[in-house]
Amino acid sequence: MSIEIYGKPKLQNPYLVVAWDHDAANLGPKVIDYLRAATGAQEFGEIEPLGFFPLVGVAIDDDIIQFPSCKFFASESKNLILLGSMQPQQKPYQFLSLIVDVAQRFGVREIYTVGGLAFAVAHTSERRAFAIVNKPELGRELEGFGVDMGMNYQGSASITSFMLWVARSRGVSSATIWGQIPFYLAAVADPRAEKTMLELLMRRFGLGFDLTGLDQEIENQERQIDRLRLDYPEVDSYIGRLERGDQLTREEGQRLVTEVGELLSKRIDS
């Protein structure tokens, strides 16, 4: 089990942004991809997958072979480190420790994990951001950026909470920020949530990017859903009830997921 650092980016107390695969609407991975492209971040290291992932074959997802990728990218100009990774299936503590090793080696000031969480809200609503932190003072700072710090939970832990714990045990401040995703977009995409998350990170990290590309995506998606609402009164009724703050039954929710999912996930053949 090892980490390989093959670059020497010049960074000054950067932020580290982490995203795990397969969250709602793939929000975390999309934010990382966006930041990589926008900052020109370059690959400088990776965690070797052997020992953390069963390598007895490969999974296929959406017709394509998948393989664990745990690569670090750095933008010197924006003072950022980025990591998009599959969640380790073996020895998660050691895996997370390696991430914190990299953070400490490069003097990272704070680690942020970003991801999407499904909620029973309409796609027409503003997207909120919720955070969990490992130090109260960080929570107070994030509140100043409009992040909701009111989450209370007791139950099974996830890789994100484990990350917070490992970072705290090593004295590193860390936060998980969840973007709110309307549940019927969780299996497809939510460009509005991507924009909300990116705007928050931009304010937090003092960055400035042009997000007009996302505005176009948001408009396209909403136009498609509006057409669906016109064609299917049932779908319109479900979304209308969500807009009014009403609940749907399980069956209604599943029907909405199916209808919207089929509409939005039609692949354009290359």
Added chain:
Amino acid sequence: MGTLAKPVRLYQKPQLESPYMVAAWPGIGNVGLVSASYLKDKLEAIEFGEIEPQRFLFPHRVSIENGVLKEMEFPSNKLYYKKGERDLIIFLGEMQPTGEEEVYELAQCVLDVGQYFGVKRVYTAGAAVAPIHHTVKSRVWAVPNSPNLLGELRQHNIVLMSEVEGRGGQGSVTGLNGLLLGVARRRGLEGICFLGEVPLYIANFPIPYPKASRSVLNVLTASLRVSIDMREMDYFAEQGEQEIKKLYMALPPVVREQIEKFRSVAEAEAAEPGPITERDKQRIMREVEEFFRGGGGTQT
């Protein structure tokens, strides 16, 4: 070009121009290994090296004379090349390692060789276990390691995972046939796995299924843009079908009756639900296994 360390051993260093690589190992029906071996033979590809097997594989034969160890034989990992319109490297592994670290290391070694010679694309092949009848033609499922390859693949006579009934684009490729392409992806190399359909009631038996190899070879040679004589493979596929027919006729009628349902699945439109349930499939597999475990039984 760089250097290649042990366990790679090259007997010569052919001058190759952006070759593609085909790698094969044994598996269900030996679909991949039979296809790649046939390709190697018909192209008269030249052996040029090996990946020394002792680090990855247990020896399968020893010879001792007068109490003295004379020879130790290991399953082979041989490299072949063929120059042509598209230069090719073919790797044939006689056995897959069992340990995870050995499997991973072997995949790395194979790709080290490939990249040493400038390979940018790797092919593997194997079996797709499917609810089909042994009398129907095996389709070929294609799984790339990059979405950029989907357009090219659609020009060939293949099905993608999303086009296989009940799969929804999901699945897995076990063993080195899949892992090699995952590691290739990590290294920025293109990779395609062609999987020939093997009837699920045949899958557990250590017999080749040349019908699937034949289908895979059709697609593989088209993708590689090579042309080889398929007559021997056709004969091999026919012989294979005769052998399976004998095995099939030796099964109890009640098992054969269940298997016959697969014939109607193959003939049904893809959109129609087949008459086979998951429970049927499990029962067929169980009954066939029990039959053979019991030594074959007798016809009633």
